[in-house]
Amino acid sequence: PVAIPPETVLGHHVPTDDEIEGIRKAGAQVAAYKTEVNKIARVIEGLEWGAGNSLVRGSSLSPQTRYAMAEFCRITRANPMSHVDVLGGKPYLNAAYWVDLLNSHQHFHHYEQRDLSPSVEQALRDRAARHREAAKQLEASGNAQEAALRVSKALDMEDEADDIALARAQWSPRDTATVVIETTIYRFMNAAPIEAIRRGEITDFERYLVAVPECNWAGGMGSTMASAKKSDPIGDANPGTTARTRSIRRAGTKAFSAWMQPYEAQIEKAERAVEAEWEIIQEDAAVKRAALPSPNGPQAVSTAGGEPTAAAPHGARDLPTGNGNGAAPAPAAPPANHTPEAPPAAEFDLTDARKRFFASLRDAGIAEDDRKPWCERSGLPTSTKEWGQAEFERAQELLVGPAKKKVEEGCKFVGVALSDLSLRVLGKEAPEFLRDWNALADELSAAADQKLL
Structure with missing residues (x-):
């Protein structure tokens, strides 16, 4: 058996x-x-x-x-x-969800939001106009002191409206956006002595803070853009709530x-x-x-x-x-x-690599007519259509490598962490483009001169 x-x-x-x-x-x-x-x-x-x-x-x-x-x-x-x-x-x-999430990070300190909406700007200008009209009436009745006070208030409101208009223009929101919210996150540098700050041993901790601004907007997209599959019904119906939430979320991701x-x-x-x-x-x-x-x-x-x-x-x-x-x-x-860790390596994106390459050429001052000769001198095919991952990485190394090496050596000489320098100069944790590395190199060059003096 x-x-x-x-x-x-x-x-x-x-x-x-x-x-x-x-x-x-x-x-x-x-x-x-x-x-x-x-x-x-x-x-x-x-x-x-x-x-x-x-x-x-x-x-x-x-x-x-x-x-x-x-x-x-x-x-x-x-x-x-x-x-x-x-x-x-x-x-x-x-927004409360993202704020609570950011609060769980030991390097987060606080955040501020500023309303840059066109309606806020217009409301300030309207109030300023009313103050000026009142000032004229007061001056006509012989109350010069009160009239001067009204004019002063009008000037302050006009200055604030100008600041809002300028700040909004710097973010280049969609022209039809009804609500524009700027969020600034204040966070500690990675090299900040967090434990000593928590124990109260360091009171002037503001020197370890960096500001990371970001902006988002909503509303006013309407049905005209919906035909192009870019409709935003939630943003149109709730522009204030949507813009504030998206702004803090975007700022947190950047910081x-x-x-x-x-x-x-x-x-x-x-x-x-x-x-x-x-x-x-x-x-x-x-x-x-x-x-x-x-x-x-x-x-x-x-x-x-x-x-x-x-x-x-x-x-x-x-x-x-x-x-x-x-x-x-x-x-x-x-x-x-929690200590931030490097994100997992992304898969190779041919379209993104091509965009980054042309951005690096532009930052390096290589004009369109000089691109093919540069490729020939660098031992690369003259057409990016023939390139693969290795060619794009080689090109980036040739274009960005010298500036990157200069920054890394400068960080060691000055004694500053690259992530902290990037946050302070660029408003993000790491440089992405050649222009970013060049900006860091200029900052380090000035810091090195100060140190040598």
Whole structure:
């Protein structure tokens, strides 16, 4: 007789103790994940967003909608009470979410936002005009002192309006934008003695702060641009909220690029996933009227654990949950003492490489007629259509390499970290183009002269 291996019964594999333990752990993770999502969904049921005609009550949403929104909050680690706005019938992470996220970084100090909208500028000019008109009337009645005070106020308001107009022009927003918000993040240099500052041993810590400005705008896009597939209905309907949120998000990504760019990519994946779910189930009234398909049929609203019931029998998509096997996703927010790490290397982008090459040629002062001779002297094909990754990298090394080497040597001589110098001079953590390296080289040259003196 043939002996049956102990690990099989009737030809089926019998799991080992380790495999059983692994199954139990995975099951516990999935159960814990479902429990947490269900708790968030119950919180969402008691919440309200907006006011008046735009009021959205969580209790009016279908269970499927609440569950999809709860999964979105769980994946992004957002608090549905304070971090989420419902705009245009869909959930969006608001400015408070990004501010709290930035606060978790040990190098973040504070941020400021400035409204550069055309309406703000016009309001100041209108008030200045009223003060001038009042000054004329006061002067005519013999009250010269009060008239002079009114003229002074008018001048101050006109100066402020001019400052807003100039600042807005520097960011070059879309002409039709109704709201323009500038955000400035103040963060500590990477080399700042954070622990000593926290203990209060250093009181003049402002010298370690760098300002990183960024700007964004919304509103006024309208239907004329919609035909070109550039419509922004959420920005048009809620320009103030949208511009403030996008501005702080963009500034945070610029100020903490090594940390925020990979993190923002994760958030965008979650946003796209929940938007796909939301598109299917947003018509709650229609969902209530529709007959549910059989439990064994395809489900329109699907999650890793299959928790919610179906909304319509087509288009099932799974929200991302960790490694794709149903395990609960790890918290996305970094610890308070997080140290920025370099983002993962990006795949080679031929279009981007070509743009960077031509930008470097322009920064190096190589005119269009001199490009082919330069390529020949450098041992490169005269047409970039024949180039691959190696040729573009070689060209960048020839164009940018000398300035990069000069900056690296200058940083060592002056005793400054490249990231700190870049933040102070360029407003970003690392130089990208030849002009950036040249600007840093000029700054280091001046600093070296000061040191030698």
